[in-house]
Amino acid sequence: MPSEENKERIIRVVEFGRVVLHYGWIPFIIYVGYTRSNPQPSLIKLVSPLA
C-alpha cells in the first residue's frame, strides 16, 4: 500500500490527467485526423457545419 503522501500525489496526477483529457481529447482527434487525412481537408470544412 502506498503512503498517504504518495496517495495524495497519485490523486493529483490522475486529476491533472483527467483535465488534460477533458480539454485535449477532441483537439487531439482533429489534429490526428487532419494530419493523416488523404487528401488533406481545408480547415474551414473541419469546423463549420455548413461549408
Add this chain to the structure above:
Amino acid sequence: MASTSSSSPFASVASPLTNVYDRFSRWRSALGLSNPGTVENLTKEVKSTHLTNFFFDGARADLAKNLSVLPLFQVTHSFSLASQTAPPTYNFGAVFANNSVLLTGNVDSEGNVNGRFNHGWTATSVTKVQAQLSQQAGHNMIHLEHDYQGSDYSVNFKALNPSPTDFGGMYFASYLQSVTKNLAIGFESLHHRASGMTDTSTSYLAKYTGSNKDWIATAQLQPSGALQATYWQKLGDKVEAAADLHLVNAPQRRDAVATLGLKYDLRMSTFRAQLDSTGKVSALLEQRFAPTFAFLVSGEIDHFKNAARVGMGVMIESGSMSPEEMGMQPPPQPPV
C-alpha cells in the same frame, strides 16, 4: 519434436505434458467449433432489430462530414430539440479510424466529453479505453477493457473506474466457450470493491445459434434473480424478427417485460416496429432519398399511460469526394 526433446533436459521432462496438451489441442481443433462472439455482443442481433436503441423524439438533425475515407476521418454536428425527455442539445463529434486504431470523441453544449480509444493488437486481440468526462464531480467514468477472441472461445476483462490508490472500482471478467457447433455457454463475473467492502457476483450465459445462422436464442441468468431470454430470427432476405423477455424475480420486486420487434431492410429505407407488454407500440422509419440524405420519422404510443411521442429527423452527409470516388476505396475495418 524428437530432436528437441533429446537435446534439452527440460523438454524431456515436460514431454508427457506437452504431448497431452498437443493431443488435447488437436482434439479440440478437430471438433471444428467456431468463435461464439463476445459476451458484450450476445444480444447484438436483437438490439439491432429492436428500436429501443434507435428511438428518439422531438426534432433532430445530424450533419456528418466525411473528410477522408482511408484512413476514415469524419466530423459530425448533431442538433436535437423539443424532446419530452431530454433538454435541447448540440453535439460535436469526431471519428478517426484506420485498420488498427479507432478514436472517437463527442462534446455536448454543456461541455461533457465522451471519448473512446480502441487499439487492435491483432484481429482477435483488442484493447479498449472509454472515458466520460464532465464538469460536475462524480460524473466522470473511465472504462478499461481487453477483448480476446480465440478459435472457439472469447475472453474479456473490464475495469470500471479503477482507483490506483486503493484498487477500488468494478472489475468484470467474462468467458464464452463454444461447446457444440450450435451451443455456447459462459459466465460473467463482477467484482466490486469500494472503501474496504468487496462483493462478487456471477451471471451465467447461454447462446444457441441455428445451423444456418438464421436464428439465435440466448439466455442470461443473473444472481439477483433476473433472467433475460432473447430470440432472433431472420425471416427472409430483408426481414428480421426479435423477441426479448426480461424477468425479475427478486424478493422486493417481481416483474416481467416482453418485447417483440420487426425490422425491414429495404433498398432505400429501414423500417422498425415494436410492441411490448407495458402497452407501448412504436415505429421508426429511416428513408434514404439520396445516398447522402436520409429522413427519419418515429412514433410511440403508450396505451396504458395514454401518452404519445413523435420524432422527426434528418441526416445529411457530405464529403470532399464524389460518391463514385468514395465507392472505389474500401473503408477501413477498425477494431470495435
